[in-house]
Amino acid sequence: MDFAPYIRDIEDFPKPGVVFKDITPLLKNPFAFQKAGDALLGLTRNMKIDKVVGVDSRGFIFAPMLAEKLGAGFVTVRKSGKLPYKTISESYDLEYGTGTLEMHSDAIEKGEKVLVHDDVLATGGTAEAVCKLVERLGGEVVQCNFLIELTFLKGADKIKNYPKAALLQY
Ligand code: 5GP
Structure with missing residues (x-):
């Protein structure tokens, strides 16, 4: 299925000059939402996955569903100060600014196979930081997957050591 008709460009968001890919038209459409979940799951076919890491905050939309369907645990990576x-x-x-991401120190066991999921791969800074967190706990990133990859921002270069997959590329 072509998901492109369900992605909306928002110009000058969140700051002038940025064209933001808005995924909410896809989420609000029952058919597209279900098909996108199925397609993301299809990207991991035949892979053994122990944990799915979802990235704050739009990574939390599909990652728990993927974890449940894969028989894996769900782990949250959050912006600083949110985890107890x-x-x-x-x-x-970031494409616009800098930040800090956090993960619970007991979220992943040594040797676990980990799927990292987020909605969009832009410059790759976020995904790279998440992969570093996983590896610091001894996990192995078996795939980073996204709804959308903005190829012109070259995020793939930052995560070139990990298998990457996306439903849509711009
Ligand atoms: P990066 O670190 O790769 O530059 O940015 C990726 C992060 O920023 C992701 O967590 C993603 O949610 C957010 N992001 C950056 N650009 C966009 C965009 O155009 N649309 C959406 N939905 N999220 C974006």
């Missing part, structure tokens, strides 16, 4: 237990953290550059 002991955390490890990584700072990263």
